[in-house]
Amino acid sequence: MKKIKVGIAGLGRLGKVHANNIAYKIPNAELTAACSIVPEELEFAKAQLGVSDVYTDFREMLEKADIDAVAIVTTSSEHCWQIEAALDAGKHVFTDKPLGVDVEQCRQAERAVERHPELTFMLGFMRRYDRSYAYAKEKIDAGAIGKPYMVKATGIDPEALVEGAIKFAPTSGGIFLDMAIHDIDLMRWFLGCEATEVYAQGCTFKHPEFREANDDETAVACYKFENGALGFVHVGRTAPHGYHVETEIIGTEGSIRISAVPEKNQAMLYNHTGAVTECVGSFPERFDEAYLLEMQEFIDCVCAGKQPCVSVYDGTKSTAIGYATTEAWKTGAIVKIV
Amino acid sequence: MKKIKVGIAGLGRLGKVHANNIAYKIPNAELTAACSIVPEELEFAKAQLGVSDVYTDFREMLEKADIDAVAIVTTSSEHCWQIEAALDAGKHVFTDKPLGVDVEQCRQAERAVERHPELTFMLGFMRRYDRSYAYAKEKIDAGAIGKPYMVKATGIDPEALVEGAIKFAPTSGGIFLDMAIHDIDLMRWFLGCEATEVYAQGCTFKHPEFREANDDETAVACYKFENGALGFVHVGRTAPHGYHVETEIIGTEGSIRISAVPEKNQAMLYNHTGAVTECVGSFPERFDEAYLLEMQEFIDCVCAGKQPCVSVYDGTKSTAIGYATTEAWKTGAIVKIV
């Protein structure tokens, strides 16, 4: 079996997840290089991942490392130039979401991808690879709900982790850019259509720090799609019960709802308060398997010389919608999406 | 519309439920007389039910009151002679469960019922009239689960009411006679067959008072039926979450389970402990509607000159099985049911 040699860039919380998967959980991949500007992260690569070929400079890794592909899990603002550099260096590229921090950057990435049709490019919208979401898509494609015409998506971070969100708020770009990108991608994916208009509102009732940072704790957005379909996104940061991601796709003959109760596992506790289902605590817990499955898909695509279902254009589109939603939320006006 | 005139005997907790239903919730019935040896209960009848024709003697009510039917909700040991007296006095009879406290009494009631085929007789196995149980029976009769071959029944009283159970334990006849009669009836009803053998065990881990009264806190019984089908009953008295009645009927093509979560209503609370469904607190709460529906069925049968689906023989059979189960539980041996 041919093993794809991968160099990882960025070894923060999510970078470590990806690196572990590449190093230990994917039969046809091996992690052969790592790049980070954080010394501890390179120590981690050596000690925990068995990677001795480490770099502090991304371009140097591209030049010198023995790699077929790179996995980019750096700060969002670095994604696009790194994508371009890697592709131009002949490397297959996996990059975590978002594609870029603005639409111009995304276009730059698009052009790089278009220059290199011989290379596999994949954007890390891992929810599409989650067992429940993939099942929903398969069922919908098989006609189980007729023609899908509405998506209602909810994504709320746990109150338990709100301190981090408060700290990050001043530079997050606002709640929609920070939190809604997966929901936006899912709407487009399930409806098979593009959004044309958005209305949004937000509110802050628990942690005034969000408002002080010109951000919000909770926000909603309504979308109109080209074919008349509708979308609704609700994002928040203060779910007391855990990490609540729920999605409903409504069609002419039925609907599918994913995790109305974001159950931690299949155990139910009956006690003096009633019948209690404990909930998942964070996105790495909820999407643990999806992160592995998406990386497996990337490696398999590289091996097969194919492109995965998530394209670079999905990145640009979702970023554009994220910006339009942010504008709608800030101005209170209806914003056309172009 | 002809209204059936009913006299009620017994106005304890459940008697009050029946009396209220007859007086106020059943269009074709009216409560015209009441009998009780408890003065407060007769005061209640006058003040709350508008019944001025009250008695302390059951036979006197039969003789003097202007009634077409009687509803017997007295102490279990009085049921059978009251049934006989009422039928012989030409009154239709509804009696709460159990039919009698031993099989000999039940046979006496059987003979009285057989003497009066012109009168309606009904035994109060109200679970059969509960919306969910009636739905299950209808589905099963329509073939939804193929041939039913196993019933698993659970009935656990709430820990919140355990004090009463402890007080009652010395005279309860044991946990199976006290608690399993409905489950026994349901097994027979759903399987359409009679039990031939029983094995039973019990245990007491929380309230030693039960053992001191030669009773148990929790008990299970396994049944074999004539056609080879199986039954399992689990009764208990210490459910911390509320009143837990759950029944599963398993057939060759499917199964139906009723109230795995004995939800209080359709609200779910998401809080720091997870997703919580509060549970019903007691049998009057759980079977509130079933008590009304069974009495409506009795009155409708009286009007139509028909017999309801619960016969006097269901009473004898369930009592016989209750005794056999009690013997099995006391002796630890397998007991044949005749």
Place this chain on the structure above:
Amino acid sequence: MKKIKVGIAGLGRLGKVHANNIAYKIPNAELTAACSIVPEELEFAKAQLGVSDVYTDFREMLEKADIDAVAIVTTSSEHCWQIEAALDAGKHVFTDKPLGVDVEQCRQAERAVERHPELTFMLGFMRRYDRSYAYAKEKIDAGAIGKPYMVKATGIDPEALVEGAIKFAPTSGGIFLDMAIHDIDLMRWFLGCEATEVYAQGCTFKHPEFREANDDETAVACYKFENGALGFVHVGRTAPHGYHVETEIIGTEGSIRISAVPEKNQAMLYNHTGAVTECVGSFPERFDEAYLLEMQEFIDCVCAGKQPCVSVYDGTKSTAIGYATTEAWKTGAIVKIV
């Protein structure tokens, strides 16, 4: 026990439900008169409800009938003048929703109610009396979810009944006036605050007849409230699984969701397709008990000389919001609510 004498106006589908409840299910009420312009409905009153005192003219019933109160279940456009006439005739008034078909009518009703503080007036927002909704309100008032700041409400009629909706579409006033009034009331009730702005959209993917009637099959609206809280309403007419009413109230410390699965009862069927919960088929089935409980509340308020929690102003406010939502939906613009 004093019995309140009630005259009913209108004996259509819902009128029959109310009439039956008054006649047979409420101890302290009696149905003594009925008014309808449909001869068959008056025949029904005589034959099924035992009401011989019937009228074809509402004002004549007010003058001649021996009644303390009237229950108005006529065509929506008749509600307000009938409310006024009844109050001015000294009768307590229960009226089904909506209060009136426009805000001017509602103001007329308001003035009549204000003229008669000695009389009980109640508007039939029965969902507030549903066991699950009442439980949610009680929990929220007790602090179970902290400060409520968002309501997400869904109300979808069953596809099985779509023919009636299509027929009614040309005169329904549009999907929001037709369907969203309960959801609007619930938002206001749970948030304890008034809406100030609305954005709405609709779509039609299954039955083009709705669009031909300038109506929609499905629609959503986003609301902003005075205190910054948010509301979202999703209404539709084509749920294949039944009558889907779901409501979520989100607060700073938790949330409550009512009927994510609009279960028909507590039975679950396990068959070759999986674990299946059958759903309720229609609003009378879903809110059967709520219709009784709200009427009981009305009668109890009359007896006690009190006003129920649903006031005439709730009717005006919800109607005003319904109109604003309809304008938003028709124009695609953000509409301020005054």
Place this chain on the structure above:
Amino acid sequence: MKKIKVGIAGLGRLGKVHANNIAYKIPNAELTAACSIVPEELEFAKAQLGVSDVYTDFREMLEKADIDAVAIVTTSSEHCWQIEAALDAGKHVFTDKPLGVDVEQCRQAERAVERHPELTFMLGFMRRYDRSYAYAKEKIDAGAIGKPYMVKATGIDPEALVEGAIKFAPTSGGIFLDMAIHDIDLMRWFLGCEATEVYAQGCTFKHPEFREANDDETAVACYKFENGALGFVHVGRTAPHGYHVETEIIGTEGSIRISAVPEKNQAMLYNHTGAVTECVGSFPERFDEAYLLEMQEFIDCVCAGKQPCVSVYDGTKSTAIGYATTEAWKTGAIVKIV
């Protein structure tokens, strides 16, 4: 990181699962040898697992292969002598369940384990490592349900796979030895106590082939434990909805139930039949992750020089109980467990 070198014996369906996990999913393990008497399985090892060091003789693998540990996934009747041989050859041993096919064999394995306290031995009761079961144990150990006093366990194979079960029936040893070993282990684990008595019954309503092979389609057993606790096991082979494994542990302060609905994933489909949850189709699907987690635990124990929570005595005890249950089922009598 030190990698434990593992040789696998047996590469049937479950052997392949274990081999893949060792080869590709466990950072601190590598699969360096394989043994099978089936030529295709050795081809598979070479082609799919990259293992070139293959054997047809188990003892030869022990002698010649460069391995620290062996994973035994052979036919049950071979387990015990292979365990002994491997331990005596200085290898750590993981063996799939059951420990052996009779109690004498198990004792032989016990003695071998006792001779080699320096080596890690683990028995593959993977359910203990399933996320939900492990969570339940942790909660129980933390006191969430008080003192556990009853376990109700259900394990039903899918009707979709019944052909294989029918073929295997004549040599399966009967439904309890074939199917109940995991449930028996879970009862002992959760109750922390040994069973002393068993009563069992079976029935066959759908596939008479089971009875013709002196086996049953469905069976139940009741257990009494040393401390008075109770156990109930229900096994079957014809679940139309999929692979149904459900376990309830009941304690003095609460209970925990695992997978009342054996959901395939977190998606729910609302269609014309209701709200439908698709179920898992087979044990490899249900316990996919548990197989990985148990092997990871084995390897981690080897690295740390520790013993896992599942001991060789758990194997003997569960086998002894399986035999006693089989005797009870065959004779219809109560059987003491020694």
